[in-house]
Amino acid sequence: MKIRLGLLGVADSFEIIQSVIIKYPEIICIPIECLTEEDLIKNVSPLLEEVDMWLCTGPITYKIVQEWKGIEAPVFYVTYTGSTLYKTVLQVLYEQKIEVDEISFDSNASMWEQALQEAGIKTKPRFVESEIISLEGLVQYHFELWKSGQTKAAITGHPIHHELRLLGVPTYRTLPSTMAVEAVLNNILRTYEMLHFKSTQIAVQIIEIDSFVGLIKDTFSTDEIFRIEIKYMEKLLSYTKKVHGSIKSSGFGRYVIFTTRGLLQDITGNFRQIPDIHDFDQASKEAVTCGIGIGQTVYDAEINAGNALLHAKECGKGTWMVCFDDKKIAGPLGKPEQLTYSYISEQLESISQQTSLSVITLNKLKSSLKKLSNDELNANELANYMQITPRSARRILTALEEKGFAQVVAEEKPHTRGRPRKIYKISHF
Incomplete structure (x- = not known):
């Protein structure tokens, strides 16, 4: 195991930190002097793919890196605590x-x-x-x-x-102490091991294909459907090789692909984009709905993939969703606005029973409120965040209002013609 560690900060701290890093044969250190965001753009951007983790020499550099938001890999910094700090203070007081x-x-x-x-x-x-x-x-x-x-x-x-x-x-x-450097390096090693373990987790994709998408009414036959099915299967076989996985049929139009989390994470951009399936045109992409499940075992991953598929189908054909091992759902992949929520909640189960709204719908609503950082919204805002129609959003808000989980707090007039939009305040979430 070799960790490529990018060391960011000021040169006068490098010597102290590198004198400690040299004791860790697992770490390959790449020092890069950075004082400003311009330095990060110039010196760090070209190395983003060549570094596994990053270490800042102190909190100031770390803040600049966080503000830049250009690094997706884990970023750590050497803390200045204990003897490092009061030693400096005592020196000032004495001198x-x-x-x-x-x-x-x-x-x-x-x-x-x-x-x-x-x-x-x-x-x-x-x-x-x-x-x-x-x-x-x-x-x-x-x-x-x-x-x-x-x-x-x-x-x-x-x-x-x-x-x-x-x-x-x-x-x-203030300069970093040897003890502080050792503490952060040990944290880096533990984090790397955890991420490496995660990347080897089982990933299962349950894919449903609607072979009728794109067909002209009254012009298709059973043979035509079978031919289309074979065509999709060939493309999925090519995709399966790309993720170094295996595929099995699970009934007409449904396939299960087995691979690892790390490989799938790479080709989906950390589960943000739908992977590029070779030769799939736009119509083909719209016909493919997928649930991705992550788990410690094949059984757990397959159960999670099934849950992800149910959530994906709620959002419509062509949707991809992922369910992680902690039961959190994320998606739709490829959409600018993605939601992340857990589908296990006794509180939401209770609200579901009272309102007849599904736990999935309530989870999405809860995630939308979190993204908005607000508990007040109208039907159009809810529709936008949940990727549903305004009519469905109004139905959800009305159902919540009837059972006391939402109340109308204001009305706003639209810029064009139309009835005033009700603004609801959501409670008990």
Whole structure:
């Protein structure tokens, strides 16, 4: 097992971190100096496919990476806690002869408070900035406090440390400790093992094909249907080879493909896109409905695939959904708006029995509310998020209203002609 680890941050921290990484033969380190988002675009983007995981030298670099949102692989950072922090604080207090509340910090306030308590210092820091992530903004933050006389020193990281020194601010640099580096490297190893285990999980696809899609009424025969079925089978055989799987027929128009999670995850873009099945035209794609199931055993994966297929059929022909081993459903694949929800809930079972709405429908509604970050919506918004017609959305909202799970809180007039749209507030979800 070899982990290709991209090391991101400032060069003066690389030496400390690499001196620890060298003790881990499983890790191949790729240091990349990055201070800004522009650095990430220029230096990291070309290496995204060549790196398994990423390690930032500190929290500031980590925040910049998170804000960039260009890395999908797991990203870690070296934490600055305990002795690393209070050692720096004590150095400032000793050399500058000042109080803790005369120092400016940039990081998590509770982290600094805990470090000070460990050092036996009861005074809490007054100036701790944890929201600003731009380097220029942090330099300005520390400098203005010092210039106005509110602080007499700053504790920060590179290159802010360097810039403040040039401006005349007494500045001290925090560097990672060996213990902190070892802790994050062990976490990286555990995460990699877990992901590797996940990639070998069983993946089952249950595919249903509607051979009547695209046929002209009254012009087809049994032989024509059989010919179309053979044609689909040939294409599925080619696709099965692509995922290094095996396929079996499970009745007319239904097929089961067995493969692994890792392979399927790769060709679906982490379960976001419908895989490209060779020679399938648009009509063929619309005829294929698929449920993907992930599990520790073939039995579990097949059960989950069946559940995913039921959810896919609810969304209409040509839909692909996936059910993971934790019973969470995701999809439709290939749609800009995807929902992720669990179909096991005693609360939703209870609401289902009272409203006659299926648990699947209620789960989708719950996921839609989570995506909206709001418990108020109209039928058109619900229809858009659940991929259903406005009429079906109104039926759902009316059913909930009748049983007290929703109430009309406002009405809005449409820009064009038509009746006012009711805005519902959903409760008990």
